[in-house]
Amino acid sequence: MVAAENGEIFELEGYGAVGMSGNTPVVLKKDATVPMPHGSELMMLPQRKPVVYNIATDRFESIEQNPFAPEEKIFPVAVFNSPGYVNRHFCAYDDEGIKDLLPLFSYGAVGFGKNNFRSAAIVVDTEPRQDLRLMPRKGIVKGVSQMQKKYPKNRLMRHLETCALQYGCPAGKNFFLKRYEAPLPTSTVCNANCLGCISLQKENNLCACQDRISFTPSPEEIAQVFLEHISHVKKAVVSFGQGCEGEPLTAFTAIEPAIRLIRKKTDKGTINLNTNASLPNRVEELCRAGLDSMRVSMNSVRKNCYTAYFRPRSYHFSDVLKSIDAAKQQGKFVAINYLNCPGFTDSQKEFEALNDFIDNFNIDMIQWRNLNFDPKKYCELMSTVEDGGKPLGMDHIIQQLSNRFPKLIHGYFNPPVR
Structure with missing residues (x-):
């Protein structure tokens, strides 16, 4: 899942979603994700490049342009999960050469499953205190x-x-x-x-x-x-x-x-x-x-x-x-x-x-x-x-x-x- 410059979020066919643990990239799989919790927010990460998994070559790649529309720049997408969900991985992105910090949010890894957005998160509290x-x-x-x-x-x-x-x-x-x-x-x-x-x-x-x-x-x-x-x-x-x-x-x-x-x-x-x-x-x-x-x-x-x-x-x-x-x-x-x-x-x-x-x-x-x-x-x-x-x-x-x-x-x- 990536975003265009206008903020539109879309899937890249042939590429798998990736999360990060420190410097270690991980392919997101359904059994290690949950449906994106209600109240969560999707965020585009400006200036950064998305890190994706190329299914055909079995490799992680950092890409800057849409492979299907080379004139179009693309950006990583993260999720700010609702309270009660702890990030299993954070969003995979390349920030080489960028000194500015991202705004003060958490940036969970997210992908799109068969029917819905899915967060790489673990449920730790189900109380609806902040629903x-x-x-x-x-x-x-x-x-x-x-x-x-x-x-x-x-x-x-x-x-x-x-x-x-x-x-x-x-x-x-x-x-x-x-x-x-x-x-x-x-x-x-x-x-x-x-x-x-x-x-x-x-x-x-x-x-x-x-x-x-x-x-x-x-x-x-x-x-x-x-x-x-x-x-x-x-x-x-x-x-x-x-x-x-x-x-x-x-x-x-x-x-x-x-x-x-x-x-x-x-x-x-x-x-x-x-x-x-x-x-x-x-x-x-x-x-x-x-x-x-x-x-x-x-x-x-x-x-x-x-x-x-x-x-x-x-x-x-x-x-x-x-x-x-x-x-x-x-x-x-x-x-x-x-x-x-x-x-x-x-x-x-x-x-x-x-x-x-x-x-x-x-x-x-x-x-x-x-x-x-x-x-x-x-x-x-x-x-x-x-x-x-x-x-x-x-x-x-x-x-x-x-x-x-x-x-x-x-x-x-x-x-x-x-």
């Missing part, structure tokens, strides 16, 4: 209107309105639809400089996907959002640490009293923290205040590879490990937000390190998230940091982890733990 079919705009607008009348002075509510209506944030939508998990963005700053930060970009020709929150809500504003959500939602989850903010631990002076205020009023609902876990002392204090669960974002459990992507400003990888240990010592539920890129995440050394990491810290859950960053440039960078060895296959490592750690949860969303 767009269940998020009617009419209902969101109604919820916004209700909150405007009920909480006219709550600045956090107003911020979430923008998230839901302007940026299409699923978490923001769910708050106004009174379902599942609601967001609690709080932080205006961050103590890391992640390559793929979606709220602040100042280099590599990249654009942030959304504006970062410009104020820190008061504990009372935070508590109002939480209490409003859990009053309507069974097994509700409310999370600090969203795409529209920096690192929530830097807003500790607002979050800690907010949690205490909430827990004075109710023991219901799960209070979750999505974080880089950079400040162990603050994590410990939040746990004592009433935090229920913590999800730690990591691209790698190897120090050098983690540092190359997160680029910490005022903390070290060892602080992340101390924070995880502090939360587990207090009996909290700990997940890792594992940013996946096939060829790196499933490499031999990374997999070995992941096994040791889970064993040492008794991690409760892996949330398999597709890394939103140019996959070829990412793999090139990581290979210069530390050679990970050959890719073992995403399906292989997930199955092996399930066998070795039968209590380990594999999923995508923050679960209710209360």
Whole structure:
């Protein structure tokens, strides 16, 4: 499957679809793909050349012109899969001589089967928490209107309105639809400089996907959002640490009293923290205040590879490990937000390190998230940091982890733990 310059997507007869794991090309087959999930988006990769499998010659080829219309340029096509699907391979493309990075999305491999588009992806979570079919705009607008009348002075509510209506944030939508998990963005700053930060970009020709929150809500504003959500939602989850903010631990002076205020009023609902876990002392204090669960974002459990992507400003990888240990010592539920890129995440050394990491810290859950960053440039960078060895296959490592750690949860969303 390729695209013309006008964006029209079509098949190339006689050529097979290809995916990549690092530098390794793989022919896509039906048994290693799934029907493209509802809500997924197909994307044309500008400037790049598609890598295809020539069935007649039994070879992988990088082609720039349509073989059946030589005057027509063609481009690779990738899929941005819906939540709950982890990429088995990324889109196969040739970017030789191109320095500019692709925009901040994940680029899954995709082909066309007998009757439908098929994604080279693995289903890790079937919960419809972010199913767009269940998020009617009419209902969101109604919820916004209700909150405007009920909480006219709550600045956090107003911020979430923008998230839901302007940026299409699923978490923001769910708050106004009174379902599942609601967001609690709080932080205006961050103590890391992640390559793929979606709220602040100042280099590599990249654009942030959304504006970062410009104020820190008061504990009372935070508590109002939480209490409003859990009053309507069974097994509700409310999370600090969203795409529209920096690192929530830097807003500790607002979050800690907010949690205490909430827990004075109710023991219901799960209070979750999505974080880089950079400040162990603050994590410990939040746990004592009433935090229920913590999800730690990591691209790698190897120090050098983690540092190359997160680029910490005022903390070290060892602080992340101390924070995880502090939360587990207090009996909290700990997940890792594992940013996946096939060829790196499933490499031999990374997999070995992941096994040791889970064993040492008794991690409760892996949330398999597709890394939103140019996959070829990412793999090139990581290979210069530390050679990970050959890719073992995403399906292989997930199955092996399930066998070795039968209590380990594999999923995508923050679960209710209360």
